[in-house]
Amino acid sequence: MNISLSITKNIHEWLFSIMPEGIASITEMVLIAVVYLAIFAVAGLYLVLLERKVAAWFQLRIGPNRVGWWGLLQTMADALKLVSKELTGTERADKFLYNLAPYFVIVSSLMALAVFPFSQEFHAFDINIGVLFLMAISSIGVIGILLGGWSSNNKFALIGAMRSGVQTISYELSVGLSLLTMVLVTGSLQLSEIIEVQKNGWLIVQGHIPAVIAFMIYMIAGTAETNRAPFDLVEAESELGAGFHTEYSGMKFAYFFLAEFINMFIIAAIAATIFFGGWLSPFGITESIPLLGVVWFLGKTLVIVFLMMWFRWTFPRLRIDQLLTLEWKYLLPLNLLNLILMALVVWLNLTIQF
Amino acid sequence: MSYFGNIAKGIKTLLTGMSVTGNYFLHSRKGAITQQYPDNRETLKMFDRFRGEVVMPHDENNEHTCTGCQKCEIACPNGSIEIIWDRQLDPETGKKKKMIDKHIYHLGMCTMCGLCIEACPTDAILWAQNFENSVYDRSYLTKVLNKPGSKVKAGIED
Numbered sequence: 019m020n021i022s023l024s025i026t027k028n029i030h031e032w033l034f035s036i037m038p039e040g041i042a043s044i045t046e047m048v049l050i051a052v053v054y055l056a057i058f059a060v061a062g063l064y065l066v067l068l069e070r071k072v073a074a075w076f077q078l079r080i081g082p083n084r085v086g087w088w089g090l091l092q093t094m095a096d097a098l099k100l101v102s103k104e105l106t107g108t109e110r111a112d113k114f115l116y117n118l119a120p121y122f123v124i125v126s127s128l129m130a131l132a133v134f135p136f137s138q139e140f141h142a143f144d145i146n147i148g149v150l151f152l153m154a155i156s157s158i159g160v161i162g163i164l165l166g167g168w169s170s171n172n173k174f175a176l177i178g179a180m181r182s183g184v185q186t187i188s189y190e191l192s193v194g195l196s197l198l199t200m201v202l203v204t205g206s207l208q209l210s211e212i213i214e215v216q217k218n219g220w221l222i223v224q225g226h227i228p229a230v231i232a233f234m235i236y237m238i239a240g241t242a243e244t245n246r247a248p249f250d251l252v253e254a255e256s257e258l259g260a261g262f263h264t265e266y267s268g269m270k271f272a273y274f275f276l277a278e279f280i281n282m283f284i285i286a287a288i289a290a291t292i293f294f295g296g297w298l299s300p301f302g303i304t305e306s307i308p309l310l311g312v313v314w315f316l317g318k319t320l321v322i323v324f325l326m327m328w329f330r331w332t333f334p335r336l337r338i339d340q341l342l343t344l345e346w347k348y349l350l351p352l353n354l355l356n357l358i359l360m361a362l363v364v365w366l367n368l369t370i371q372f
Numbered sequence: 373m374s375y376f377g378n379i380a381k382g383i384k385t386l387l388t389g390m391s392v393t394g395n396y397f398l399h400s401r402k403g404a405i406t407q408q409y410p411d412n413r414e415t416l417k418m419f420d421r422f423r424g425e426v427v428m429p430h431d432e433n434n435e436h437t438c439t440g441c442q443k444c445e446i447a448c449p450n451g452s453i454e455i456i457w458d459r460q461l462d463p464e465t466g467k468k469k470k471m472i473d474k475h476i477y478h479l480g481m482c483t484m485c486g487l488c489i490e491a492c493p494t495d496a497i498l499w500a501q502n503f504e505n506s507v508y509d510r511s512y513l514t515k516v517l518n519k520p521g522s523k524v525k526a527g528i529e530d
């Protein structure tokens with residue numbers, strides 16, 4: 019097995035000492051999957067809580083503050099409530115696809131989490147085409163949305179799903195190109211190597227002007243990828259009910275909801291890894307304590323998540339033609355120009371290195 | 373180069389918007405407008421412009437300023453006000469004069485439009501800021517606004 023599963027060496031060695039190799043690696047994979055699932059189900063719930071709190075503060079409200087201290091158990095209670103709800107469906111819905119859709123969405127967003135280096139050691143799957151893998155996986159989620167919208171036999175859901183398709187196909191391009199711009203600097207798609215390169219300064223500093231432009235484009239396109247406001251045409255409440263998940267209830271709805279927040283985390287985590295040095299501390303101040311890498315990584319990610327929430331509670335929703343104009347007339351040409359600019363910067367050795 | 377001009381303008385306006393909301397975010401601690409109602413029942417003070425119900429203020433001599441002109445009754449679009457009046461002998465002048473017997477106000481029908489208060493020429497009725505108006509029987513929602521034994525303040529009709 020050349021997959022480097024390196025969360026903790028001790029468990030790894032212990033497992034291999036008591037079991038034959040094949041079974042041991044399968045056990046290890048299952049263990050890691052369970053750990054990730056547990057962590058990110060809870061993390062997703064807390065992201066929902068964070069969103070609600072931040073939204074409240076933006077609107078001069080208090081936000082959830084009844085369940086648990088400071089409302090900290092609110093989303094747990096919501097999840098429990100959703101688990102206990104009846105799973106309803108529509109008549110003449112395509113039952114198989116209807117039931118399959120939420121799993122598509124949640125599985126694809128959880129899969130993307132596997133390749134992130136949370137710290138030097140805490141890195142489940144260090145694949146050598148990391149960035150490509152992320153791009154590919156994050157666009158599979160839209161299939162779940164399309165399936166859900168189409169199979170639930172509801173015109174609102176269908177319109178929502180189709181809008182989601184349009185949006186993802188267009189903005190995927192910008193996400194990919196802006197990440198490609200940064201790959202020009204790193205010369206590698208492997209996330210651990212991308213971080214290695216950033217030991218001489220985070221990429222947003224190394225690549226200066228084109229990197230900042232790429233970051234701005236990435237943030238816009240990334241927000242659009244997660245279907246969040248101001249790009250939430252997919253579930254525009256005032257027009258489409260709840261959009262593609264209108265007909266879902268209970269836990270299946272919760273999967274869509276959780277996937278949206280995990281996707282937001284993923285987009286922020288990609289930005290943190292590629293532009294802001296992932297688990298690297300600024301100027302290497304905590305280099306001697308590798309465990310703190312997780313803190314830095316989560317810190318950077320949460321700052322970017324906060325930025326996306328800030329977008330959401332500031333900007334009004336775009337119309338579909340404005341959405342497409344923004345992508346095809348502005349982001350895409352700028353992105354291509356930016357790519358050339360970055361290539362020049364790298365070719366002429368104009369990157370800033372410490 | 374209006375293309376790049378547009379981009380610059382777009383970014384500028386977006387940042388302006390973000391600074392406004394960011395400012396609210398930073399000041400949300402002090403300015404939270406949420407009232408945690410049952411908890412602050414003792415201290416909660418409603419805003420002056422809050423429309424709780426229509427009341428008729430009385431002064432210390434149990435006198436109000438309602439002349440029984442019925443303008444409020446006519447102004448009310450849904451008939452929430454009924455005025456029962458009578459011509460009585462004024463003890464001072466000895467002339468017959470219109471006086472209210474009961475100013476009946478149906479809170480359950482009132483839409484809080486405020487037209488009656490606008491219409492009243494003597495400001496006899498006002499908005500009260502109370503908000504705990506729920507009762508167990510709707511007959512309690514029919515209120516007589518003038519207190520028993522009250523009379524109109526002297527000189528108000530002149």
Ligand code: SF4
Pocket residue numbers: 426447448449450451452453481482483484485486487488489
């Ligand atoms: S507030 Fe409007 S509805 Fe209520 S009593 Fe006055 S006029 Fe009638």
Ligand code: SF4
Pocket residue numbers: 437438439440441442443444445455491492493494495496497
């Ligand atoms: S409350 Fe005002 S408008 Fe109504 S009858 Fe009395 S004086 Fe006239």
